[in-house]
Structure formats: C-alpha cells, structure tokens
Amino acid sequence: MALVNSVDPATAAPALRDTLARKLADVSDVEVSDVFTSKASGLSTETVMFTASWTFDGRPVRRGLVARVAPKGPGLFIEYDLPLEARVMAALSEHTPVRVPEILCQEGDPSVLGAPFFVMERIAGRSSSDDPPFTVRSEEHTSELQSHHDL
Numbered sequence: 001m002a003l004v005n006s007v008d009p010a011t012a013a014p015a016l017r018d019t020l021a022r023k024l025a026d027v028s029d030v031e032v033s034d035v036f037t038s039k040a041s042g043l044s045t046e047t048v049m050f051t052a053s054w055t056f057d058g059r060p061v062r063r064g065l066v067a068r069v070a071p072k073g074p075g076l077f078i079e080y081d082l083p084l085e086a087r088v089m090a091a092l093s094e095h096t097p098v099r100v101p102e103i104l105c106q107e108g109d110p111s112v113l114g115a116p117f118f119v120m121e122r123i124a125g126r127s128s129s130d131d132p133p134f135t136v137r138s139e140e141h142t143s144e145l146q147s148h149h150d151l
Contacts, residue, residue, distance in 0.1 A: 005037035005046045007069055007113055012048055015112050016067060020052055020119065023105035027054040027061075045069055045080070048113070049122060064122035065104065070115040082106065086118045099123070 017032040024030070035050040046069040053062040070080040086103045093100040101120040108116045 005048070006072060007037055007046055007048050007067075009035040009037060009048070012067070012113060013050070016048070016050060016052070016119070019105065019107050019112060020054065023107070023119075024054065027056050030054040044071075045082075045117075046071060046115075048117075065119050066101070066122045067113065067117045067119050069113050069117040072115050080116070082116050082118050083108070086120075089120070 013032045013035045016035070017030050020032070021027065021030040031053045033051050033053075035048065038047045038049065048067040048069060050065055050067070051062065052065050053060060055061070068082065068085075070082055083106055086106055089100045090103055092098045093102065101123050104119045104121070106116075106118040107113070110116055
C-alpha cells in the first residue's frame with residue numbers, strides 16, 4: 001500500500017527554508033513557497049514538493065525541489081538509510097548517463113520534519129500509480145493472464 005503523506009505543508013515551509021539556509025553553502029535570502037504533498041505518494045518515502053529561491057554569488061536562483069522524508073510508521077523497507085540512497089543517486093549521476101535528480105542537502109534531525117529527509121531537484125515527469133498497489137491483481141488482469149495461458 002502507498003504511503004500517506006503526513007507532513008503538513010504549512011509547517012514544512014519554514015522548516016525547509018531554515019534547512020536550506022543552514023545546509024547550502026554561500027547562499028542568502030532563502031525563501032520557500034508553493035509547498036505541497038503529492039496525492040499519489042511514493043512507495044518508499046513521503047514526498048514534499050516546493051519551490052525555493054535564494055541568492056548565490058549576487059545572483060538570484062529559483063528551483064523546484066522535492067524533500068524525500070522517511071516514513072514515520074511502517075514502510076516498504078525494514079530500515080531507511082536515506083544518506084545511502086542519496087550517495088547512490090549521486091554516484092549514478094556522476095558515473096553513468098542515467099538522469100538522476102541533484103541532491104542538494106540531507107537532514108538527519110527528525111525534529112525538523114518528523115523524520116530524516118533529503119532535498120533533491122524536482123524533475124518533470126509522471127509518477128506511477130500506486131492505487132491499487134502494484135501487488136494487487138484485478139479480476140480483469142487475472143482473466144487476461146488466464147486467456148493468454150490457455151493459448
């Protein structure tokens with residue numbers, strides 16, 4: 001079953017702003033806006049999307065970002081190692097042609113958003129539906145499989 005996002009966008013905005021201001025080197029005037037959680041959340045982490053802006057080297061920067069937050073209850077994995085996940089994504093980006101979102105920062109303090117998280121760039125695309133969960137077969141799908149088996 002898909003995770004249900006429990007992060008409140010209203011309280012997440014200042015927490016994300018403060019995290020970016022602390023974690024990003026040489027930035028100032030950090031602002032966070034347009035914070036929302038996805039209705040079609042992922043299967044492994046809670047997802048918080050937002051827009052952030054800041055000043056870097058005297059120039060304005062504006063980016064669409066995503067916070068991947070470890071679930072607060074049971075999830076897909078027994079244990080969550082978000083720093084490892086971020087390192088794997090960075091290695092894929094650096095050593096392969098695979099398009100991987102840039103990881104901007106990690107926050108291990110669960111008091112910030114209720115659980116550890118990392119922030120990455122937002123890439124346009126579609127999320128696969130997770131409702132019904134991928135482990136559930138519909139009657140129509142089962143009948144279709146049976147028809148192909150009978151051939």
